[in-house]
Structures are given as C-alpha cells and as structure tokens.
Amino acid sequence: MAKQISILIVDDEETVRDSLYNWFLEDGYHVECAENAKQALAMMESGHFDIVLADIKMPGMDGLEMLRRIKSLKRDTMVIVMTAFATVNTAVKALKDGAFDYVTKPFDPDDLSHLIRNASKQIVLQEENETLKDHISSLERVEDLVGRSEAMQKVFREIENVAPTNSSVIITGESGTGKELVARAIHANSPRKFYPLVSVHCGALSESLLESELFGHEKGAFTGAMYNRKGRFEMADSGTIFLDEIATISTKMQIELLRVIETKTFVRVGGNKEITSDFRVVCATNKDLKTLVDQGAFREDLYYRLNVVNIHIPPLRERIEDIPLLADYFINKYCTTMNRPLLTIDQAVLDRLALYPFPGNIRELENMIERAIVVGNGKKIMLRDLPFGKEILDNDIESLDEFEKAFIQQILNKYSWNISRTAKALKVDRVTLYNKIKKYDLKPSDQQI
Amino acid sequence: MDQPDQKHITILSFGYFDKDFLDKLAHPVRFELKTDVSIREAHLDLSEYFDPSRRQYNGNRLLKTVDEMAPPDSLKTIGLFQVDLFIPILTYIFGQAYLNGRSGIVSLYRLLNERYGMAHDENLLFERTIKEVIHELGHTFGLIHCHDPSCVMRSGTYVEDIDQKDAHLCSVCREKAGLK
Numbered sequence: 001m002a003k004q005i006s007i008l009i010v011d012d013e014e015t016v017r018d019s020l021y022n023w024f025l026e027d028g029y030h031v032e033c034a035e036n037a038k039q040a041l042a043m044m045e046s047g048h049f050d051i052v053l054a055d056i057k058m059p060g061m062d063g064l065e066m067l068r069r070i071k072s073l074k075r076d077t078m079v080i081v082m083t084a085f086a087t088v089n090t091a092v093k094a095l096k097d098g099a100f101d102y103v104t105k106p107f108d109p110d111d112l113s114h115l116i117r118n119a120s121k122q123i124v125l126q127e128e129n130e131t132l133k134d135h136i137s138s139l140e141r142v143e144d145l146v147g148r149s150e151a152m153q154k155v156f157r158e159i160e161n162v163a164p165t166n167s168s169v170i171i172t173g174e175s176g177t178g179k180e181l182v183a184r185a186i187h188a189n190s191p192r193k194f195y196p197l198v199s200v201h202c203g204a205l206s207e208s209l210l211e212s213e214l215f216g217h218e219k220g221a222f223t224g225a226m227y228n229r230k231g232r233f234e235m236a237d238s239g240t241i242f243l244d245e246i247a248t249i250s251t252k253m254q255i256e257l258l259r260v261i262e263t264k265t266f267v268r269v270g271g272n273k274e275i276t277s278d279f280r281v282v283c284a285t286n287k288d289l290k291t292l293v294d295q296g297a298f299r300e301d302l303y304y305r306l307n308v309v310n311i312h313i314p315p316l317r318e319r320i321e322d323i324p325l326l327a328d329y330f331i332n333k334y335c336t337t338m339n340r341p342l343l344t345i346d347q348a349v350l351d352r353l354a355l356y357p358f359p360g361n362i363r364e365l366e367n368m369i370e371r372a373i374v375v376g377n378g379k380k381i382m383l384r385d386l387p388f389g390k391e392i393l394d395n396d397i398e399s400l401d402e403f404e405k406a407f408i409q410q411i412l413n414k415y416s417w418n419i420s421r422t423a424k425a426l427k428v429d430r431v432t433l434y435n436k437i438k439k440y441d442l443k444p445s446d447q448q449i
Numbered sequence: 450m451d452q453p454d455q456k457h458i459t460i461l462s463f464g465y466f467d468k469d470f471l472d473k474l475a476h477p478v479r480f481e482l483k484t485d486v487s488i489r490e491a492h493l494d495l496s497e498y499f500d501p502s503r504r505q506y507n508g509n510r511l512l513k514t515v516d517e518m519a520p521p522d523s524l525k526t527i528g529l530f531q532v533d534l535f536i537p538i539l540t541y542i543f544g545q546a547y548l549n550g551r552s553g554i555v556s557l558y559r560l561l562n563e564r565y566g567m568a569h570d571e572n573l574l575f576e577r578t579i580k581e582v583i584h585e586l587g588h589t590f591g592l593i594h595c596h597d598p599s600c601v602m603r604s605g606t607y608v609e610d611i612d613q614k615d616a617h618l619c620s621v622c623r624e625k626a627g628l629k
Contacts (some may be wrong), residue, residue, distance in 0.1 A: 019536040025548050028593035110606035
C-alpha cells in the first residue's frame with residue numbers, strides 16, 4: 001500500500017472498538033478509537049483521518065449529527081456508518097447527508113474488507129485527482145504570454161481580475177499579438193478551467209458551416225449530415241467558448257449569437273429539441289468593433305453584450321522592451337524542441353529588432369527566431385541569420401540615418417517608386433516621404449527607371 | 450508429542466482432535482517459522498463463551514483466555530477450536546491473534562468442507578488448518594496482511610481464499626518477521 005490509510009473508529013461499545021481495531025491493524029491501517037462523537041471530533045481537529053467508521057446510535061451526540069459536523073469540518077473525510085438492522089432508514093439518511101456507505105452490524109468479514117478497500121481506492125483516486133489538477137494548473141499557466149513592459153503588466157492584471165468572473169470578454173489587438181493566448185489564460189485561471197476551452201475561428205468558416213459548427217446538427221439536416229453532431233456551444237458546457245475573428249460573422253449569425261448568449265439555449269441545425277449549455281464567451285478581433293458598429297456592420301446590442309470587459313494587447317512595436325525577453329523565450333522553446341544546445345543572441349541583433357516595426361507582431365518575431373535557429377550554425381544568433389533586410393545588411397551600415405536611407409530606398413524600390421503606396425507601407429504621409437527622399441538624395445535605381 | 454524448549458510455539462487444542470492430525474501439524478509450522486512446536490491438550494468450559502443470540506462463540510473472550518493460559522515458557526501460543534467463532538462486529542471469523550502479541554486462536558469449524566455442502570476432505574481440512582495456524586502466528590510475529598496472492602499472510606474471508614494461497618510466507622513477510 002503506497003499510502004497508509006488512517007481510520008478512526010467511533011463506537012460506545014468497547015468490544016466493537018477493540019474488534020475493529022484489531023481487524024484493521026492486521027490489514028496494515030493506522031487505527032485510532034473514540035468512544036463518543038465529542039471525543040472523535042476533538043481527535044479530528046488535532047489529527048487527520050481518511051476514514052471514520054462510526055456507529056449511528058451513541059449516547060450524547062449521535063452518529064448522524066457527528067457526520068454533519070465532520071462534513072463541515074473536513075469535507076474530504078469518508079464517513080462509513082455502522083447500524084443495526086432496524087435502523088437502515090437512518091443509514092439511508094446518513095448517505096443523503098454525505099456518508100460514503102453504511103454497514104449493518106454484525107457484518108460479513110468480506111463486506112467490511114471490500115468497503116474499506118473501496119473507500120481506500122476512492123481516497124487514493126481523490127488524491128491523484130488533486131495532484132493531476134495541480135499539474136494541469138501548472139501546465140495551463142500559459143507560459144507563452146511573456147512580457148515585462150508596463151503595457152503587458154496591465155494586460156496580466158486585467159486577465160487576473162476578469163478570469164474568476166463569468167463576464168464576457170473581448171480581446172483586441174493586431175494580428176499576431178497573442179489574443180488566443182490571453183483567452184487561454186482567462187480560461188486557465190477561471191473556475192471553469194477543468195472544463196473545455198472550445199475555440200472557433202469564425203473567419204475560416206462560411207455562414208452555414210459556422211452555424212453547424214456552433215450549434216451542431218441533426219442527422220439529415222443537410223446533404224452530408226450523416227450523423228448527429230454536437231456544436232461548439234454544447235461542447236463548451238461548463239467551460240469557455242473562444243470566438244476568434246468575431247468581426248467577420250454575418251449579420252444573421254450576429255442575431256443568432258446574441259440570442260444564444262442571452263438565453264444560453266439553442267437548437268441544433270435540423271433539430272427541434274432545445275439544448276441548454278452553461279458557457280462563458282471570450283471573443284477576439286483585430287478590427288475596431290466600435291467603428292464597425294458605427295458603420296452598421298456589427299450589431300450594437302451584440303457589441304455591448306460581448307464587450308463587458310475589453311482587454312487590448314499592444315502591438316510589439318509599442319513594447320520593444322519585451323523583445324529581448326521574448327527572443328530568449330523563443331530561443332529556449334525552439335532549441336528545446338529541436339534538441340539543440342541553447343543559443344545566445346548577439347546584441348546587434350537585438351538592436352536591429354528594436355528598430356523593426358513587426359507588422360506580424362510576436363508571431364513574426366517567433367518565426368524569425370525559429371528560422372535563425374534552423375539556418376544559423378553558430379552558438380550565437382547573428383544579424384546574418386535574420387530573414388529581413390538582407391539587402392541592407394549586406395552594406396556596412398553604421399548609423400541610424402544610413403539604415404533609414406537604405407530602408408526607404410528598399411521600400412521605394414519594392415513599390416516601383418509609387419509614392420502613395422510607399423508612404424502607406426511606411427506609415428508616413430507623402431510629404432514626409434518626399435522630405436526623406438530629398439534629405440537622403442534618393443533616386444530610382446536603374447532597374448526601376 | 451514434541452518436547453518443549455525455551456523458545457517454542459505451543460498449540461493448545463480444545464475439544465476432540467485426532468492425535469495424528471495434531472502431530473502432523475507440528476512439522477510444517479516448525480519448518481515455516483523455524484521454531485520448535487509443542488502440542489498440548491487443554492480444557493475449557495466453552496459454554497461460558499457461547500452467545501445464545503448468535504449461537505456462536507465469542508472469539509474476543511476466547512483469545513483473551515488463551516492468552517492467559519499460554520505457558521510462560523512458550524514464545525507464541527495458538528488455541529485450536531472446533532466451534533463457530535465470532536467477534537461482535539463480524540458474522541464469523543476463522544481465527545484471530547494479537548498483532549505482535551503472544552497468542553492467537555483458530556477454529557476448524559468453518560474450514561470443514563461439509564459446512565459448504567461438500568464431501569469431507571481430510572487433506573483439504575489439514576491444509577486449511579496449517580495455513581490458518583501459520584497466518585495467525587504470523588500476526589503474533591507482527592506481520593500484517595500481505596498483498597502477495599500466494600503468501601500465507603494474504604487476508605482470507607472465505608475458505609476459497611484460504612485455498613488460493615500457499616502455506617508459506619513470502620520473502621518480504623519472512624524478512625519482516627526476522628525469519629531470514
């Protein structure tokens with residue numbers, strides 16, 4: 001036996017106590033005895049017992065009252081009540097009050113052995129369950145969410161505040177900022193964490209597919225519906241549903257969604273039975289939903305229903321202080337995955353990354369680091385291992401001005417010297433671009449003329 | 450009858466037992482527990498231990514009495530009975546002993562095949578008795594129930610359980626009892 005189970009015997013009859021004491025001792029249990037409920041409760045306050053075997057009829061406080069007190073004192077303790085044949089009804093009441101089981105005295109030796117063995121198994125399973133829950137919690141800490149910047153610290157605080165509630169959340173942020181990770185963190189830190197987190201990428205599905213995906217369908221609901229299928233709302237019962245790219249859903253689906261979120265009931269496609277599901281909604285979008293509401297592209301009532309809490313994730317270019325930390329994190333992640341020795345990163349690379357606007361945000365940084373680990377062959381990630389600005393890096397640029405000049409030249413060439421498109425790509429206005437062209441005396445290269 | 454010495458096990462028989470049956474018991478017990486075995490007849494008025502409401506004999510009280518009757522020069526003592534034993538909480542017992550103590554009791558009553566509607570089998574009864582005697586003596590040596598299916602210290606609540614195990618201690622129990 002891996003764990004020694006402790007048993008407390010509570011009976012006013014000495015012979016019963018002694019008999020059980022010897023019996024369990026021979027089975028290798030840790031056994032103690034109490035002659036009444038008061039003594040037993042005092043022993044339970046100072047010590048731990050996995051199983052309490054108690055007589056129902058005792059002078060003073062009876063076994064039922066003791067059971068109720070034990071359950072309020074130590075909920076996990078398994079109480080087995082012993083009763084005479086005439087008091088089976090009382091034993092049934094004890095079961096309703098939370099007793100694990102009951103035995104009628106005198107009992108068959110095999111019944112007693114089985115009962116205690118079952119209780120012991122249950123205790124071991126409960127403990128395993130707790131251990132596994134802790135393990136899952138540690139796995140679900142969502143380690144990919146990395147950031148020391150004030151902006152990310154604010155996001156972490158918001159996650160911490162909103163996670164334990166049932167409120168709907170909208171996560172906003174540019175593509176690649178980690179909206180799904182924030183959704184996972186909210187779920188993992190909520191009381192719903194032991195139930196599913198069901199993700200739906202609304203943008204990837206047509207209206208009819210999304211309807212079937214969300215609500216499920218009955219066999220024969222449409223061509224190809226060969227079997228009944230549970231929808232995502234049904235699968236998310238007691239858990240969280242994460243609706244990514246919520247801004248892309250059609251007006252019809254917006255109405256459906258609003259109704260389901262308000263009533264928590266729905267009907268499968270092709271079905272007529274109303275299904276109830278207790279889910280929490282977390283949405284994400286890279287669009288400005290308020291603007292879409294103003295433009296009439298997104299229903300205002302749904303917007304307010306979803307937007308109880310808004311968590312905005314800043315783009316990477318607005319928190320460049322997180323880049324070294326993120327780079328280290330991804331180096332660690334990919335070196336471990338690829339079974340490579342841990343690499344370091346050259347300071348020049350970090351300096352260069354800090355200047356890069358990262359339109360693809362963290363996802364882009366992650367890809368860059370993964371690529372650098374694959375293509376690089378040293379112990380350090382160098383500038384040459386990075387995928388961007390190859391043309392610039394080939395030159396011996398030493399100042400920021402030289403870098404800006406080379407970079408603008410490159411983008412101008414890319415857009416065939418179309419000033420409007422280049423200015424848009426660089427996120428500057430045309431006048432600024434003209435001034436830069438003039439400042440750096442930029443000219444179309446031969447190929448562009 | 451074996452001659453007692455300073456460190457021996459005593460089997461006290463209460464009621465009628467075939468002499469050959471008792472003599473044959475000594476050898477396997479001696480072999481298993483590496484201790485000399487002495488077999489003696491003893492007498493008790495068992496009616497004092499009879500519980501009319503259960504029509505059985507009180508095992509707790511009998512164990513206490515055997516413990517009091519144990520010869521002072523005996524290391525461990527087992528009382529052998531032919532009556533149906535019970536303890537207050539259980540419907541029946543095959544035997545019981547003081548864990549890490551000096552005494553134990555075993556009854557042949559529920560070891561008999563006839564109790565289960567089958568023909569008498571002397572060899573089977575003998576095997577079951579040896580196993581129960583060694584089992585209870587094992588408890589007096591401080592051994593608790595063992596999970597090894599073949600170990601004699603495996604808990605047995607039905608005669609079929611007793612038939613399943615061997616009359617020997619497993620190596621773990623042997624070591625725990627200091628018999629290696």
